[in-house]
Amino acid sequence: MKLFSFKGGVKPDPNKTQSTALPISQAPLVARYVVPLHQSVGGTPRPIVQVGDHVLKGQRIGDADGWVSAAVHAPTSGTVVEIGPHIIPHPSGLPTDCVIIEADGNDTWIERVPFALESAQPESVREYLRDMGIVGMGGAVFPSHVKLSVPKGKAIEQLIINGAECEPFITCDDRLMREQADEVIQGSALFGRLVNAARVLIGVEDNKPEAIAALKAAQLTLGAPVEVVTVPTIYPTGGAKELIRVLTGKEVPGSKRSTDFGVQVFNVATVQTAWRAITLGEPLISRVVTISGAVGESRNWQVPIGMTIADLVTLAQPKPDADGVIMGGPMMGFRVTTNDAPVIKATNSLIVTAPGLFPPKPQELPCIRCGSCATACPQELQPFELYWWSRASKFEQLEKYKLFDCIECGCCDYVCPSHIPLVNYFRFAKSEIQAEQREKHTADAARDRFEFREARAEREKQEKAERLAKANAARKAAEAAAAAETPATENLAEAAPDLSSHPHQASTPIAVDNHPVLDASAKQAAIAAAVERARIKREQHGAKSGSDAS
Amino acid sequence: MSFETPNVLTQSPYLVQPVSVTKIMLKVLLALVPGIAIYAWLFGPGILVQLALATMTAVIAEAAFLRLRQRPIAPAISDLSAVVTAWLIALSFPPMAPWWLIVVGTLFAIVVAKHLYGGLGQNPFNPAMVAYALCIVSFPSLMSQWPHTLANGGLPPLDQITAIFFPQQVDAWAGATPLDHLKTTLRLATGNDTLTVQNILKDHTVYGVGGGNGWEWVTLAWLVGGLWLIQQKVISWHIPTGLIAGIGTLALIAWSIDPAHYANPIFHILGGATLLGAFFIATDPVSGATTPKGKIIFAVAIGALAYLIRVFGAFPDGIAFAVLILNMCVPLIDMYTQPAIFGEKSKGAKS
Numbered sequence: 001m002k003l004f005s006f007k008g009g010v011k012p013d014p015n016k017t018q019s020t021a022l023p024i025s026q027a028p029l030v031a032r033y034v035v036p037l038h039q040s041v042g043g044t045p046r047p048i049v050q051v052g053d054h055v056l057k058g059q060r061i062g063d064a065d066g067w068v069s070a071a072v073h074a075p076t077s078g079t080v081v082e083i084g085p086h087i088i089p090h091p092s093g094l095p096t097d098c099v100i101i102e103a104d105g106n107d108t109w110i111e112r113v114p115f116a117l118e119s120a121q122p123e124s125v126r127e128y129l130r131d132m133g134i135v136g137m138g139g140a141v142f143p144s145h146v147k148l149s150v151p152k153g154k155a156i157e158q159l160i161i162n163g164a165e166c167e168p169f170i171t172c173d174d175r176l177m178r179e180q181a182d183e184v185i186q187g188s189a190l191f192g193r194l195v196n197a198a199r200v201l202i203g204v205e206d207n208k209p210e211a212i213a214a215l216k217a218a219q220l221t222l223g224a225p226v227e228v229v230t231v232p233t234i235y236p237t238g239g240a241k242e243l244i245r246v247l248t249g250k251e252v253p254g255s256k257r258s259t260d261f262g263v264q265v266f267n268v269a270t271v272q273t274a275w276r277a278i279t280l281g282e283p284l285i286s287r288v289v290t291i292s293g294a295v296g297e298s299r300n301w302q303v304p305i306g307m308t309i310a311d312l313v314t315l316a317q318p319k320p321d322a323d324g325v326i327m328g329g330p331m332m333g334f335r336v337t338t339n340d341a342p343v344i345k346a347t348n349s350l351i352v353t354a355p356g357l358f359p360p361k362p363q364e365l366p367c368i369r370c371g372s373c374a375t376a377c378p379q380e381l382q383p384f385e386l387y388w389w390s391r392a393s394k395f396e397q398l399e400k401y402k403l404f405d406c407i408e409c410g411c412c413d414y415v416c417p418s419h420i421p422l423v424n425y426f427r428f429a430k431s432e433i434q435a436e437q438r439e440k441h442t443a444d445a446a447r448d449r450f451e452f453r454e455a456r457a458e459r460e461k462q463e464k465a466e467r468l469a470k471a472n473a474a475r476k477a478a479e480a481a482a483a484a485e486t487p488a489t490e491n492l493a494e495a496a497p498d499l500s501s502h503p504h505q506a507s508t509p510i511a512v513d514n515h516p517v518l519d520a521s522a523k524q525a526a527i528a529a530a531v532e533r534a535r536i537k538r539e540q541h542g543a544k545s546g547s548d549a550s
Numbered sequence: 551m552s553f554e555t556p557n558v559l560t561q562s563p564y565l566v567q568p569v570s571v572t573k574i575m576l577k578v579l580l581a582l583v584p585g586i587a588i589y590a591w592l593f594g595p596g597i598l599v600q601l602a603l604a605t606m607t608a609v610i611a612e613a614a615f616l617r618l619r620q621r622p623i624a625p626a627i628s629d630l631s632a633v634v635t636a637w638l639i640a641l642s643f644p645p646m647a648p649w650w651l652i653v654v655g656t657l658f659a660i661v662v663a664k665h666l667y668g669g670l671g672q673n674p675f676n677p678a679m680v681a682y683a684l685c686i687v688s689f690p691s692l693m694s695q696w697p698h699t700l701a702n703g704g705l706p707p708l709d710q711i712t713a714i715f716f717p718q719q720v721d722a723w724a725g726a727t728p729l730d731h732l733k734t735t736l737r738l739a740t741g742n743d744t745l746t747v748q749n750i751l752k753d754h755t756v757y758g759v760g761g762g763n764g765w766e767w768v769t770l771a772w773l774v775g776g777l778w779l780i781q782q783k784v785i786s787w788h789i790p791t792g793l794i795a796g797i798g799t800l801a802l803i804a805w806s807i808d809p810a811h812y813a814n815p816i817f818h819i820l821g822g823a824t825l826l827g828a829f830f831i832a833t834d835p836v837s838g839a840t841t842p843k844g845k846i847i848f849a850v851a852i853g854a855l856a857y858l859i860r861v862f863g864a865f866p867d868g869i870a871f872a873v874l875i876l877n878m879c880v881p882l883i884d885m886y887t888q889p890a891i892f893g894e895k896s897k898g899a900k901s
Contacts, residue, residue: 253893366671410563
């Protein structure tokens with residue numbers, strides 16, 4: 001098969017052999033699990049259990065709150081002891097709502113029912129996967145069922161199953177492909193059927209020959225309509241856009257989706273987990289996690305979601321000088337702020353750090369515009385130009401130089417001879433621009449509201465004036481009519497002006513009393529109309545911002 | 551194990567390649583060493599004295615200005631960028647010029663061209679070429695006294711050092727560069743049909759086999775050093791190729807039209823500062839164009855402009871002025887030559 005290449009990329013020391021020697025091992029049961037409700041891109045699942053409830057392993061504890069959202073489940077049987085904010089592994093170090101379960105030690109499964117795939121509608125398969133909590137396990141944690149619905153008018157020419165695993169230190173997909181090759185192949189074939197793909201390609205970097213052999217053997221035995229493709233080892237081949245380029249030659253720009261080009265991408269662990277969910281009825285309650293770095297035993301563990309990082313790291317016997325943990329790889333991961341945080345669906349790797357392992361960057365020096373970063377950038381950006389514009393906070397220029405096409409892979413940082421933390425600058429600039437846009441949206445909405453209110457007040461004033469004018473005219477007409485009815489009695493006609501100036505007099509109160517009645521009903525109608533208009537406007541606005549977000 | 555990491559700016563990537571500005575500059579200096587060795591071998595130790603003077607002046611000026619600007623001194627001095635500037639100044643100045651000339655040139659380069667613009671990475675003009683331009687405009691006769699080789703009546707080694715520190719009249723052992731000599735001779739020869747380029751080159755000892763007696767070997771050493779820099783990925787091929795192509799093409803056109811009055815392209819490529827400029831001066835990343843297409847435009851324009859200045863202008867060589875003029879165009883060139891990014895090239899963007 002003809003392969004393509006992307007420009008740039010780097011070749012850091014893979015550091016993978018340390019953790020591939022031993023097979024995946026099941027992490028032992030611990031006393032307490034912290035399961036964050038918000039674990040995937042999109043909405044935050046609603047908790048459907050209460051403190052004090054007893055839950056079974058695999059029982060759903062959080063329900064998807066929308067289409068782009070995925071359920072969460074209890075990783076073991078036990079009692080819900082708390083639902084509330086707890087630190088999760090996230091670069092921000094901020095807490096989010098978690099369900100804390102005290103294990104009963106029995107690890108009792110809920111009744112597992114395989115999904116009747118043959119008789120099912122595609123829609124119900126997607127709903128099922130959502131309720132089984134299946135999300136992208138390569139690190140992006142995007143709900144898989146959403147990606148399985150192919151937009152109208154598009155056909156999937158190539159479904160790519162990403163087994164590249166290009167980041168140093170991470171080997172969870174490697175071990176999974178070696179040990180569960182059958183499930184990976186069957187899951188890939190299943191996803192191929194679900195999106196009606198013409199071809200299913202599993203891309204694996206050539207530094208994983210055992211995984212490639214296992215997959216090829218499994219494919220032969222099963223006769224599944226998937227192709228295992230060996231791709232060259234170069235970071236970041238595992239990036240979705242880069243792998244699409246390597247396998248198909250297609251370049252998906254930042255502003256487009258891969259489905260626009262007839263391609264969809266899933267991680268190997270995602271298809272394997274989805275396969276188990278469908279054939280065994282097991283929801284996503286555990287995942288393979290690589291532990292390496294300054295530890296006595298580097299290996300992969302099958303870890304229940306919610307086990308704390310501290311518990312897991314203890315299993316790996318950290319070295320005495322260990323001083324922190326990186327979640328993810330050394331190129332794109334982040335330091336977790338506390339090891340009290342749990343393992344989540346996105347946790348593919350934990351690297352225990354020690355002073356000698358990742359020495360701090362040398363002092364930042366001025367940019368000499370050498371262009372190494374531009375040569376290394378797989379997105380073919382000019383990072384040093386972006387750096388200058390970031391420093392100058394020139395947001396328009398940043399967008400012109402395509403800041404938002406940056407995938408934050410870290411290649412530019414890696415090669416910079418001046419040791420400039422370029423990606424940091426870009427993350428900062430991106431968040432500043434996004435904050436500015438949010439502010440602008442808010443300001444626009446506030447202005448719209450204000451203008452609407454002003455316009456309404458103005459209109460009401462006008463309407464009131466018109467009503468008054470009308471009423472006055474009516475009254476005058478009535479008076480004229482009354483005067484016309486009694487033309488003979490001149491003295492009465494003469495007395496009429498006096499009557500109007502004396503409200504207690506019998507003839508006028510009818511007209512005067514009529515006023516408030518008329519006014520009140522009109523006012524009510526006006527209020528009802530305004531409320532209705534506001535509601536329509538709100539709905540339109542909501543729909544617009546909703547479509548922006550999706 | 552338990553820990554709390556303060557939420558500080560230690561973000562990914564945590565891996566860095568063991569590269570540094572110092573290493574890059576060191577490689578540039580190393581690439582110059584063969585040329586300097588041949589230079590000193592053929593012309594005597596004068597150049598080594600100039601290199602030492604320039605280096606000392608540059609480092610002292612750099613340190614003093616970092617201190618004045620309240621910047622950390624050690625990391626900036628150890629990046630060796632000032633030394634590279636100093637060496638390029640020494641290599642473009644006449645080797646037996648009085649000591650104060652190179653001191654003035656280097657001071658101006660470091661203080662005005664570099665630090666007054668904000669230091670490393672901020673200077674729009676190539677500091678070494680600013681020094682050259684300043685001195686050739688201010689002291690044209692001193693800047694035009696180039697020595698003969700030791701074998702061809704050059705000043706003996708010890709006298710060279712005396713000449714630098716105790717300047718005196720120098721006509722006996724020095725003269726114009728081959729480029730300069732050719733230009734003046736041709737101008738004087740207007741109307742004289744026997745004085746063709748071929749005859750001038752044949753008759754005069756200053757010319758040698760290529761760009762000038764002795765100089766062609768120094769120049770070839772720049773080429774070797776420059777090719778090594780390309781192999782080491784310190785510089786890209788675009789600028790040297792573009793510059794040589796720019797100067798070579800114009801020389802070829804003029805030579806094929808009128809070989810009696812225009813020297814051949816080889817003479818122009820091996821002569822003067824062409825190869826030093828192509829591999830070591832125009833490739834300064836700070837003041838040069840950065841995009842692949844931009845680098846080519848930048849370099850071809852330098853080559854063409856240098857040819858026009860050295861053949862039709864008043865100065866013996868044109869590389870310095872051509873570089874400075876093109877330095878001014880860099881922002882424009884870069885702006886209009888931004889390469890298409892991933893997924894936005896017309897070829898790949900089609901679905």
